Each structure stands twice: as C-alpha cells, then as structure tokens.
Amino acid sequence: MARPRSILGLLFHLMRLYARRRPVWTAAAACLVVAALVWPRHHDAGRGAGAGLQLAVLHDGFAITHPGDGGHRVIELDRQGQERRATTVRHGDDPRVVGTRAGAAVAWQDGQKVRLALVDGDKGLSTWGKSVRQLCEGVASNDTRFAIGWLESDDRVWIVHGPVAEGEAEVAEAIELPLPAPDAVRSEWCGVASAGDNVTMFWRDADKLKFGMCTRRRCSGLIATFKLDRRLPIIGFGCVDNACLVATRDDAGHARVALLTETSKLKWTKPLDASSGAVSILGVGDRGFVVGQLTRDGAEVLRFDRNGAATSLWRDGAATSAPALAWSSGRLLIARHHGDTLVHETLALAR
Numbered sequence: 001m002a003r004p005r006s007i008l009g010l011l012f013h014l015m016r017l018y019a020r021r022r023p024v025w026t027a028a029a030a031c032l033v034v035a036a037l038v039w040p041r042h043h044d045a046g047r048g049a050g051a052g053l054q055l056a057v058l059h060d061g062f063a064i065t066h067p068g069d070g071g072h073r074v075i076e077l078d079r080q081g082q083e084r085r086a087t088t089v090r091h092g093d094d095p096r097v098v099g100t101r102a103g104a105a106v107a108w109q110d111g112q113k114v115r116l117a118l119v120d121g122d123k124g125l126s127t128w129g130k131s132v133r134q135l136c137e138g139v140a141s142n143d144t145r146f147a148i149g150w151l152e153s154d155d156r157v158w159i160v161h162g163p164v165a166e167g168e169a170e171v172a173e174a175i176e177l178p179l180p181a182p183d184a185v186r187s188e189w190c191g192v193a194s195a196g197d198n199v200t201m202f203w204r205d206a207d208k209l210k211f212g213m214c215t216r217r218r219c220s221g222l223i224a225t226f227k228l229d230r231r232l233p234i235i236g237f238g239c240v241d242n243a244c245l246v247a248t249r250d251d252a253g254h255a256r257v258a259l260l261t262e263t264s265k266l267k268w269t270k271p272l273d274a275s276s277g278a279v280s281i282l283g284v285g286d287r288g289f290v291v292g293q294l295t296r297d298g299a300e301v302l303r304f305d306r307n308g309a310a311t312s313l314w315r316d317g318a319a320t321s322a323p324a325l326a327w328s329s330g331r332l333l334i335a336r337h338h339g340d341t342l343v344h345e346t347l348a349l350a351r
Helices: 015-021
Strands: 054-058 061-068 071-077 083-089 096-100 103-110 113-118 126-128 132-135 145-152 157-163 190-195 198-205 208-214 224-227 234-240 243-249 255-261 266-272 280-284 288-295 298-305 310-316 324-328 331-338 341-348
Touching (some): 054 103, 054 324, 061 096, 061 324, 096 145, 103 132, 103 145, 113 132, 113 145, 157 198, 190 280, 198 234, 224 255, 243 280, 243 288, 288 331
Parallel strands (some): 054 096, 234 280
Antiparallel strands (some): 054 061, 061 071, 071 083, 096 103, 103 113, 132 145, 145 157, 190 198, 198 208, 234 243, 243 255, 255 266, 280 288, 288 298, 324 331, 331 341
C-alpha cells in the first residue's frame, strides 16, 4: 500500500519507523464459527442517520459535518456543545471527518486513493491505498482513537487509524490494517466503528456479515460471522470492546437491533420504533449502547444495556431527522434537523 506523502501534524511523525510492523490477519481467520442471524428481506437501504449529519469526537470537543455551501460544513464545538468555529471543506461527494491529535481531519476518495488532511487549510495531506474502490460507511471516533476504512479492488478492507488525545505518548499509529478477501461474491459494503479502545471493521461476504476487532497494534484473528441475506440493508451499527449492536429493517418497514459478540454469538434481538431511514448507534463505555431513531412522534434516543433492556433517554417531538450521536468524556452530543434548521445539544451520560 502507498505511504503518506507528507506528515499530518505530529500524528504521522515517525511513520516510516513503523511501516514494516503492519500486522495482517492470520490463518486463524479461516476458522469461522457461523451463527444463525436471519432477518426478513428488504430492498431499500435508506439514507444515513441525521439526514446527512456526521459527528466526530475531537480531543477537546466535537465536530458536526453536514452538506451545505457547495461542500460540507464542519462545525467544531466544545464539550458543552458551544460552537467554536465553522469551516467548509470541498473534498469529494462523501467525505469523512474525524478528530485526530493534530485537530479535525477530513478523508475522501480521490480516484483510487484515499486522501487525509486537516480541516484547517488542508494541512498535512497524506495519501493511502493502492486501488481504492469505495470508502466504508461510518468512522471510528472517540476519545481514544479515530479510524477510516475502505475497500480495495481485491475486496480487502483496510483502515488508517491513530490517536486522538493530545497527550498520547505514541505519535506513529496511522498504519494500514488489511482484512481477508471475501470467500465468494464481490463485497459491496464495509463499515467502521469505535469499540472502546478498539476499532471494529465490518464487511459483507455473500449472505454473511463479518466483523473483527483491531487494537492499536494488531487485528484479532478471530472473525465473528453471522448469516445475513445479502439483499438486507444494514441501517445502523455500533460497538463496545467485544460486541456490536447492528440494526436492519424488513419489508414492512419494521426495524430491529441485534447484539452480536466477537465469538459469533447472537445474544438477543429487539424491535425499534424507527419509522424511516437509518439509525445512529454508539457503544458507551463497556456497559451498553445508545440508539438514535426517528419515530412517528419525533426523534428519540434509547439506551440499551448488555442484556437488552431499553430505556428512553431523550426525545424531541419537533425533529424531522433521526438524531446523530457522539459520546466523549461523559457527554452525549445529539444533532438533528428541525426542517432545514440544524439543532444540537449535549447531555450528561456516564459510562
């Protein structure tokens, strides 16, 4: 894979010293335990949660990204949700914004490469990939790490990741981590999510959904595998350090979430009241998840514990889009639309 052409602040300092240490998935990945996870078929994937909103965690706050002004508007907030500044980036049609220890950064697909640069004046441009086919859905973005993923032309899934905290001791964690090529048909979907201190990589292989966990140093050879009809869209996903909550919708428009473990176990499934579109899912600490959905009565955020018990955490009857979520240092950022107006707030949410 191509190396960055230049340094992205201190984040990419000493990159070359680590380039030869890139871990790969071991042969243990072939030893898959397949669990039965079958949802009804559905043919409309819908749009992302929050009508194009994307949220990220910065080392000292949050960022909200949404389409506008001939590009994508990046609004940087402090921990309490107060706006500090706004910038418009014009990179590709579907950029990804994350927080890094050097500041907010944007990634986008440029031909067969992935470009990554700081939002502030496109500083520290770096280039990744060899023959990039598409970016993965979502990003990993929390207080610890960021990650952005993509599919190569050989159907392997890769990420570039690194630290977020300014005081992070290591400065050269932006490395590429490959996952094995699909067993059968061409993969058309991949996803990336935070999982505590880990990063989770999702991908689809024919009628299977797979995911694996990556630490700072290596990716686990244990790949979770579940049966999932290839025509069924995934409308939301989020993870803790050893399990993920995945949402989908059936032909009748009914959404469900399922808790899947890294050992290929289906723990439980629960219905959602999400009336349309996608949902936003985050793992919070190691205890459970928050789920943002748009219902017929407005937007709602639910909290699920590890046993599947759900409580309503927040509601907004005037919202016209599903809430997008980000969690950092005990604060949950909730962004959504009231018609054409973007609104957001933070609330206290312990681990």
